[in-house]
Amino acid sequence: MKKIRLLISLVATGFLCIMASAGTPWLTDQSAAETAARKEGKPILMLFTGSDWCPYCVQMEKQVYSSPEFQTFAKEKLVLLMLDFPARKALPKKTRRQNQLLQQKYDIRGFPTCILAAPDGKELLRISGARSKGEFLTALNEAVAQTKK
Numbered sequence: 524m525k526k527i528r529l530l531i532s533l534v535a536t537g538f539l540c541i542m543a544s545a546g547t548p549w550l551t552d553q554s555a556a557e558t559a560a561r562k563e564g565k566p567i568l569m570l571f572t573g574s575d576w577c578p579y580c581v582q583m584e585k586q587v588y589s590s591p592e593f594q595t596f597a598k599e600k601l602v603l604l605m606l607d608f609p610a611r612k613a614l615p616k617k618t619r620r621q622n623q624l625l626q627q628k629y630d631i632r633g634f635p636t637c638i639l640a641a642p643d644g645k646e647l648l649r650i651s652g653a654r655s656k657g658e659f660l661t662a663l664n665e666a667v668a669q670t671k672k
Contacts, residue, residue, distance in 0.1 A: 547597040549605035553621055556604040560642035566670055568601045568663070569638040571622075571631045576610040579653040580635045587656045596660060600667050601639075608634065639666050 549570070550556045560567045570588075572580040587593050597603055606622040607614065614622070625631075629638050629646065637659075639648035648666035650659060 547594050547601075547603055549603045551605055551607070551618055553604065553625065556602050557642055557644070560602040563602065565600060565602050565642075566647060566667060567604050567640045567642065568597065569604045569606055569625065569629070569640060571606045571608070571626060571629075571634055571636040571638070573608050573610065573634045575612055577634045582653050583635050583659075587654070587659050590656055592656065592660060596663065601663075639663065641670065 550559070556567050574580060606625055608622060608626070633651060635652070637650045638646055640646055647670060648662060650662055654662075
């Protein structure tokens with residue numbers, strides 16, 4: 524049992540290291556994301572994830588979020604906000620509460636779910652579940668293009 528816990532811990536740590544080392548940083552503070560979005564004139568991509576337990580979340584990280592195509596797109600067009608709901612990692616109380624409030628506000632019922640929102644929080648696009656990189660980027664690109672009109 525201890526070996527399984529250690530393995531799970533290592534996988535979760537590796538996932539978080541990948542997220543941290545990827546080109547465009549994921550913010551974890553809503554107010555910082557909103558400030559950056561207003562300053563840069565970009566929408567916010569909110570990722571609701573279960574980073575250390577959700578297999579579809581891990582799949583999306585490996586196939587989409589860490590890809591060079593997503594990283595380039597995100598750097599140019601988005602502010603990234605990760606709202607994590609881990610099972611085996613403790614988040615600061617303030618972060619946990621913020622994530623819960625946003626989960627309620629946007630009626631998040633499953634992971635992963637991405638919400639593309641205007642800097643004021645208005646929902647522009649919702650993508651739930653795992654998607655291919657091409658499908659995910661196409662949907663994001665179309666939604667971002669609509670915000671520029």
